[in-house]
Amino acid sequence: MHRDTAYVLAKLDWMRGQRIWPNGLRYLWTDAFGLVLLVSLYAELGDRKFLDQAEQLVAEVDRVLGRVRGLRIGEASDRDGQYFHYLAVWLYALSVLAHHSPAYRNKGIELVRQTHRAFVLPGRGVIWKMTEDLSAPYPGSGLGALDAFDGYASYRCLGEAQLGKEIADMKALIDLTAPRLHITQDLGLGMMLWMTHMFPDEDWARIQRSRCLSQLDAMWQQDGYFCREPQLPEVKFAFTNYGVSIGLQAVAEMPQRVRRLNEFFDGFRSGDEYDREAITHVMSCNSHFPGYFLRDFRGLIHQP
Numbered sequence: 001m002h003r004d005t006a007y008v009l010a011k012l013d014w015m016r017g018q019r020i021w022p023n024g025l026r027y028l029w030t031d032a033f034g035l036v037l038l039v040s041l042y043a044e045l046g047d048r049k050f051l052d053q054a055e056q057l058v059a060e061v062d063r064v065l066g067r068v069r070g071l072r073i074g075e076a077s078d079r080d081g082q083y084f085h086y087l088a089v090w091l092y093a094l095s096v097l098a099h100h101s102p103a104y105r106n107k108g109i110e111l112v113r114q115t116h117r118a119f120v121l122p123g124r125g126v127i128w129k130m131t132e133d134l135s136a137p138y139p140g141s142g143l144g145a146l147d148a149f150d151g152y153a154s155y156r157c158l159g160e161a162q163l164g165k166e167i168a169d170m171k172a173l174i175d176l177t178a179p180r181l182h183i184t185q186d187l188g189l190g191m192m193l194w195m196t197h198m199f200p201d202e203d204w205a206r207i208q209r210s211r212c213l214s215q216l217d218a219m220w221q222q223d224g225y226f227c228r229e230p231q232l233p234e235v236k237f238a239f240t241n242y243g244v245s246i247g248l249q250a251v252a253e254m255p256q257r258v259r260r261l262n263e264f265f266d267g268f269r270s271g272d273e274y275d276r277e278a279i280t281h282v283m284s285c286n287s288h289f290p291g292y293f294l295r296d297f298r299g300l301i302h303q304p
Contacts, residue, residue, distance in 0.1 A: 040291020088150035148173035178204035193247030224264030
């Protein structure tokens with residue numbers, strides 16, 4: 001696991017000075033990765049300010065994105081609705097925070113109970129996007145390919161005893177889809193690898209780990225990055241490659257490529273909004289220091 005905390009601390013200072021994060025617009029995906037980062041820094045460095053900042057971040061997410069049920073995608077006007085995938089990553093982040101502040105476990109469990117029945121169609125799948133009040137699927141949305149896996153992993157990390165019914169719903173969907181699921185998008189491959197390392201002995205995890213590693217090997221570009229899709233060798237995004245990095249570090253594979261992609265994107269500029277988007281820079285920190293994204297970091301073993 002990479003442990004470049006000096007890089008992370010400098011990046012956090014720069015982001016705050018530029019009002020990018022955590023003092024920029026709220027966005028649930030970025031805030032989830034940032035929450036894991038802050039708690040990881042607390043565990044690694046022993047500085048209480050990082051745990052305080054983590055709890056302040058949760059309060060801000062609740063204040064800005066919180067709804068009667070669930071959490072809005074983001075603060076900007078075009079980030080309406082609720083993504084199940086983002087909720088699941090936020091739930092995982094709350095489970096990490098609960099390792100040090102136990103009250104956050106109940107907070108995460110309550111969020112599952114607010115949202116699960118709206119998104120999940122037992123025996124069919126998980127709707128990937130809902131309207132903001134969770135009254136209906138968002139126009140144009142359908143069933144997500146990875147969402148059941150996301151929910152299964154996060155729910156189990158939060159509380160297997162309390163969420164037994166919800167976990168069973170997700171496991172049934174995984175059993176239906178895992179044998180035929182072939183992921184080809186870079187970030188999806190990285191996140192699936194990360195989920196497999198939480199439950200390495202389960203059949204679906206063995207199947208998907210092998211497929212994901214094979215697909216990523218075919219998508220590696222010698223310049224030092226993984227392309228977005230196999231048929232798009234020139235298309236690359238920093239934040240999605242950082243997601244691949246987390247997944248590869250979780251399963252302890254391709255360490256030289258992880259190092260090379262970090263080096264490549266440290267000097268890369270896309271020339272568009274992603275050069276200043278918080279998602280790019282927060283996830284770069286996670287790639288340089290995944291911390292609690294690894295199941296045995298600092299003695300935290302989520303899955304028995």
